[in-house]
Amino acid sequence: MSIPIWFGPAIVVLVCWGIAGLFQKLSTNHLSAETALVWLLVGFFLLDPWLYPQESILIYSRRSLVYALLSSFLNALGGWALLAAMKHGGKASIVVPFTALYPLVTVSLAPLLLHEAITLSQGAGVVCALIAVVLLST
Amino acid sequence: MGGLAFFAACRTGGNTSAIVAATAMYPLITVVLAVLVLREKLTRLHVLGLVFAAAAFVLFSF
Numbered sequence: 001m002s003i004p005i006w007f008g009p010a011i012v013v014l015v016c017w018g019i020a021g022l023f024q025k026l027s028t029n030h031l032s033a034e035t036a037l038v039w040l041l042v043g044f045f046l047l048d049p050w051l052y053p054q055e056s057i058l059i060y061s062r063r064s065l066v067y068a069l070l071s072s073f074l075n076a077l078g079g080w081a082l083l084a085a086m087k088h089g090g091k092a093s094i095v096v097p098f099t100a101l102y103p104l105v106t107v108s109l110a111p112l113l114l115h116e117a118i119t120l121s122q123g124a125g126v127v128c129a130l131i132a133v134v135l136l137s138t
Numbered sequence: 139m140g141g142l143a144f145f146a147a148c149r150t151g152g153n154t155s156a157i158v159a160a161t162a163m164y165p166l167i168t169v170v171l172a173v174l175v176l177r178e179k180l181t182r183l184h185v186l187g188l189v190f191a192a193a194a195f196v197l198f199s200f
Binding site: 019075 | 143144146147148151152154155156157158160163164166167168169170171183184191193194195197198
Protein backbone atom coordinates (compact mmCIF):
# COMPACT_ATOMS: atom_id res chain seq x y z
CA MET A 1 0.00 0.00 0.00
CA SER A 2 1.45 3.38 -1.00
CA ILE A 3 -0.08 6.71 -0.11
CA PRO A 4 -0.87 8.71 -3.29
CA ILE A 5 0.69 12.19 -3.57
CA TRP A 6 -2.73 13.88 -3.66
CA PHE A 7 -3.59 12.46 -0.22
CA GLY A 8 -1.69 15.16 1.71
CA PRO A 9 -3.46 18.15 0.15
CA ALA A 10 -6.76 16.22 0.32
CA ILE A 11 -6.40 15.91 4.11
CA VAL A 12 -5.82 19.69 4.33
CA VAL A 13 -9.06 20.19 2.35
CA LEU A 14 -10.95 17.86 4.72
CA VAL A 15 -9.78 19.71 7.82
CA CYS A 16 -10.24 23.25 6.42
CA TRP A 17 -13.68 22.70 4.93
CA GLY A 18 -14.80 20.61 7.92
CA ILE A 19 -14.04 23.50 10.27
CA ALA A 20 -15.33 26.10 7.77
CA GLY A 21 -18.80 24.50 7.96
CA LEU A 22 -19.07 25.51 11.61
CA PHE A 23 -17.98 29.09 10.93
CA GLN A 24 -20.34 29.40 7.97
CA LYS A 25 -23.26 28.51 10.19
CA LEU A 26 -22.12 30.91 12.91
CA SER A 27 -21.69 33.74 10.36
CA THR A 28 -25.25 33.41 9.07
CA ASN A 29 -26.61 33.88 12.60
CA HIS A 30 -26.23 37.64 12.10
CA LEU A 31 -25.49 38.13 8.38
CA SER A 32 -27.54 37.52 5.26
CA ALA A 33 -26.26 34.82 2.90
CA GLU A 34 -25.26 37.54 0.41
CA THR A 35 -23.27 39.49 3.00
CA ALA A 36 -21.61 36.34 4.34
CA LEU A 37 -20.59 35.45 0.79
CA VAL A 38 -18.88 38.84 0.33
CA TRP A 39 -16.86 38.35 3.52
CA LEU A 40 -16.10 34.79 2.50
CA LEU A 41 -14.52 36.19 -0.67
CA VAL A 42 -12.56 38.73 1.40
CA GLY A 43 -11.13 35.74 3.27
CA PHE A 44 -9.82 34.40 -0.05
CA PHE A 45 -7.89 37.62 -0.64
CA LEU A 46 -6.50 37.68 2.91
CA LEU A 47 -4.69 34.45 2.07
CA ASP A 48 -3.19 35.78 -1.16
CA PRO A 49 -0.19 37.69 0.28
CA TRP A 50 1.16 34.38 1.55
CA LEU A 51 0.08 32.16 -1.32
CA TYR A 52 0.35 34.46 -4.33
CA PRO A 53 1.60 32.47 -7.37
CA GLN A 54 5.22 33.06 -8.36
CA GLU A 55 4.44 33.06 -12.07
CA SER A 56 2.26 35.60 -13.91
CA ILE A 57 -1.44 35.01 -13.32
CA LEU A 58 -2.37 36.15 -16.84
CA ILE A 59 -0.06 34.18 -19.15
CA TYR A 60 -2.18 31.09 -19.75
CA SER A 61 -4.33 29.75 -22.52
CA ARG A 62 -7.72 31.43 -22.82
CA ARG A 63 -9.40 28.05 -22.31
CA SER A 64 -7.66 27.51 -18.94
CA LEU A 65 -8.71 30.94 -17.74
CA VAL A 66 -12.32 30.30 -18.80
CA TYR A 67 -12.29 27.00 -16.86
CA ALA A 68 -10.84 28.75 -13.79
CA LEU A 69 -13.47 31.49 -13.96
CA LEU A 70 -16.29 28.97 -14.42
CA SER A 71 -14.91 27.05 -11.42
CA SER A 72 -14.88 30.15 -9.22
CA PHE A 73 -18.33 31.27 -10.41
CA LEU A 74 -19.88 27.88 -9.59
CA ASN A 75 -18.01 27.81 -6.27
CA ALA A 76 -19.38 31.21 -5.34
CA LEU A 77 -22.90 30.28 -6.45
CA GLY A 78 -22.73 27.05 -4.43
CA GLY A 79 -21.31 28.99 -1.48
CA TRP A 80 -24.19 31.46 -1.59
CA ALA A 81 -26.74 28.60 -1.78
CA LEU A 82 -25.08 26.85 1.18
CA LEU A 83 -25.18 30.03 3.27
CA ALA A 84 -28.78 30.69 2.21
CA ALA A 85 -29.75 27.17 3.33
CA MET A 86 -28.17 27.82 6.74
CA LYS A 87 -29.70 31.30 6.98
CA HIS A 88 -33.14 29.80 6.42
CA GLY A 89 -32.84 27.50 9.41
CA GLY A 90 -30.81 24.62 8.02
CA LYS A 91 -28.67 22.99 10.71
CA ALA A 92 -24.92 22.90 9.95
CA SER A 93 -24.84 19.22 10.92
CA ILE A 94 -27.45 18.45 8.25
CA VAL A 95 -26.78 20.99 5.49
CA VAL A 96 -22.99 20.49 5.39
CA PRO A 97 -23.04 16.69 4.98
CA PHE A 98 -25.95 16.85 2.53
CA THR A 99 -24.19 19.35 0.26
CA ALA A 100 -21.07 17.19 0.51
CA LEU A 101 -22.83 14.75 -1.78
CA TYR A 102 -21.67 16.88 -4.75
CA PRO A 103 -19.15 14.16 -5.77
CA LEU A 104 -22.17 12.31 -7.18
CA VAL A 105 -22.18 14.96 -9.92
CA THR A 106 -18.41 14.99 -10.39
CA VAL A 107 -18.07 11.20 -10.41
CA SER A 108 -20.80 11.04 -13.04
CA LEU A 109 -19.22 13.71 -15.24
CA ALA A 110 -15.48 12.93 -14.89
CA PRO A 111 -15.43 9.73 -16.99
CA LEU A 112 -17.57 11.39 -19.68
CA LEU A 113 -15.84 14.77 -19.92
CA LEU A 114 -12.29 14.02 -18.71
CA HIS A 115 -12.15 10.43 -20.00
CA GLU A 116 -10.57 9.33 -16.74
CA ALA A 117 -10.40 5.63 -16.00
CA ILE A 118 -11.08 4.63 -12.42
CA THR A 119 -9.57 1.55 -10.79
CA LEU A 120 -11.70 -1.00 -8.97
CA SER A 121 -10.34 0.04 -5.56
CA GLN A 122 -10.85 3.74 -6.34
CA GLY A 123 -14.44 2.99 -7.42
CA ALA A 124 -15.02 1.09 -4.18
CA GLY A 125 -13.47 4.02 -2.31
CA VAL A 126 -15.84 6.48 -3.98
CA VAL A 127 -18.83 4.30 -3.03
CA CYS A 128 -17.59 4.01 0.59
CA ALA A 129 -17.02 7.80 0.74
CA LEU A 130 -20.54 8.54 -0.49
CA ILE A 131 -22.05 6.02 1.98
CA ALA A 132 -20.00 7.66 4.75
CA VAL A 133 -21.33 11.13 3.84
CA VAL A 134 -24.93 9.84 3.87
CA LEU A 135 -24.48 8.12 7.25
CA LEU A 136 -22.73 11.13 8.77
CA SER A 137 -25.63 13.36 7.70
CA THR A 138 -28.27 11.27 9.51
CA MET B 139 -6.86 27.36 2.22
CA GLY B 140 -8.98 24.29 1.53
CA GLY B 141 -9.59 25.47 -2.03
CA LEU B 142 -5.87 25.89 -2.63
CA ALA B 143 -5.15 22.45 -1.21
CA PHE B 144 -7.84 21.05 -3.50
CA PHE B 145 -6.17 22.57 -6.56
CA ALA B 146 -2.81 21.25 -5.31
CA ALA B 147 -4.29 17.75 -5.07
CA CYS B 148 -5.63 18.03 -8.64
CA ARG B 149 -2.21 19.24 -9.88
CA THR B 150 -0.61 15.99 -8.69
CA GLY B 151 -2.39 14.22 -11.54
CA GLY B 152 -4.57 12.10 -9.27
CA ASN B 153 -7.92 10.76 -10.41
CA THR B 154 -10.53 13.54 -10.22
CA SER B 155 -13.32 11.27 -9.00
CA ALA B 156 -11.14 9.92 -6.18
CA ILE B 157 -9.91 13.37 -5.13
CA VAL B 158 -13.39 14.91 -5.11
CA ALA B 159 -14.91 11.98 -3.22
CA ALA B 160 -12.07 11.96 -0.67
CA THR B 161 -12.21 15.69 0.01
CA ALA B 162 -16.01 15.64 0.22
CA MET B 163 -15.73 13.61 3.41
CA TYR B 164 -15.02 16.86 5.31
CA PRO B 165 -18.24 16.43 7.35
CA LEU B 166 -16.14 13.80 9.13
CA ILE B 167 -14.21 16.66 10.74
CA THR B 168 -17.44 18.51 11.56
CA VAL B 169 -18.85 15.41 13.29
CA VAL B 170 -15.64 14.81 15.26
CA LEU B 171 -15.55 18.49 16.30
CA ALA B 172 -19.23 18.38 17.28
CA VAL B 173 -18.39 15.49 19.64
CA LEU B 174 -15.24 17.07 21.07
CA VAL B 175 -16.28 20.75 21.21
CA LEU B 176 -20.06 20.71 21.46
CA ARG B 177 -20.23 17.47 23.45
CA GLU B 178 -22.75 16.01 21.04
CA LYS B 179 -23.22 12.24 21.12
CA LEU B 180 -22.45 9.98 18.18
CA THR B 181 -25.27 7.79 16.93
CA ARG B 182 -24.62 4.24 15.68
CA LEU B 183 -25.10 5.49 12.11
CA HIS B 184 -22.43 8.14 12.68
CA VAL B 185 -20.03 5.46 13.91
CA LEU B 186 -20.86 3.35 10.85
CA GLY B 187 -20.22 6.43 8.72
CA LEU B 188 -16.79 6.83 10.31
CA VAL B 189 -16.03 3.18 9.50
CA PHE B 190 -16.99 3.69 5.84
CA ALA B 191 -14.88 6.87 5.74
CA ALA B 192 -11.89 4.93 7.09
CA ALA B 193 -12.51 2.20 4.50
CA ALA B 194 -12.62 4.83 1.75
CA PHE B 195 -9.27 6.24 2.85
CA VAL B 196 -7.69 2.77 2.76
CA LEU B 197 -9.16 2.02 -0.68
CA PHE B 198 -7.92 5.34 -2.09
CA SER B 199 -4.43 4.36 -0.93
CA PHE B 200 -4.18 1.44 -3.37
